[in-house]
Amino acid sequence: MFDTDTAHRPTNECLKITEVLARVGDKWSILVIGRLGDRSMRFNELRRSVEGVSQRMLTLTLRGLERDGLITRTVTSSIPPRVDYELTGLGRSLLVPVEQLARWAQEHRPTVEIARREFDLKMTADTV
Amino acid sequence: MFDTDTAHRPTNECLKITEVLARVGDKWSILVIGRLGDRSMRFNELRRSVEGVSQRMLTLTLRGLERDGLITRTVTSSIPPRVDYELTGLGRSLLVPVEQLARWAQEHRPTVEIARREFDLKMTADTV
DNA sequence: CGGGATCCACCGAGATACTG
């Protein structure tokens, strides 16, 4: 699993996946990518849209995504200044597998929640 | 995006996704799931297999996955004791979208790395 | 408006030691 060939090559392929998941798996990245899936957005517009993200974290998230070539940052020097963020082709392509994962989440969340409650019940029963 | 209907309903659907990504996005979960994709494994076997994971984190990761119903934990009371971990049907179903993401990672990693290097160069150029 | 800089709290995660 996670290997191109049948041989066992953990550190090579798996590190790449870990790397991508470090990018996608953080608290805000996919939410931002999801928002930008529809259209390009400005900073504060994005900030209000994502809801819960702090200014600092949005900035850091956007920087990271820009660094990885997933979004573009377009500055329009005017007063007031205007900065637009937009998905690149690469970012848009990432949207596909992320949507798959989102679908899995929606589909199986009830099951997970039930399992979670059952597990917690067992644990408290053992402790008592 | 991330909504079932066209209306804008961020906090409902998006929170679910965030939840799943919190589960999948942490450092070890998918690696463990990936390893268990082939076959069930014992604790230390898994520990050696994942490579880099500490005993503590493997324990915590396995507990989390078990709690969410993604893996089962089977204890065989013997000397020495034996505990086997195995993917559930739910866990196996999660493997599908995760593989998609893994494929994206493998496919686009070179592009990301180039973008990353370019970005870093620009930054250092600006600073200097 | 779109950030940068700073301070601080929290907890994720490694190291170590002990147990059934």
Add this chain to the structure above:
DNA sequence: CAGTATCTCGGTGGATCCCG
């Protein structure tokens, strides 16, 4: 073998203030 318990440190992320 398969954990639990504790201590500790570094990083992540929030809050706040300031700037072009």
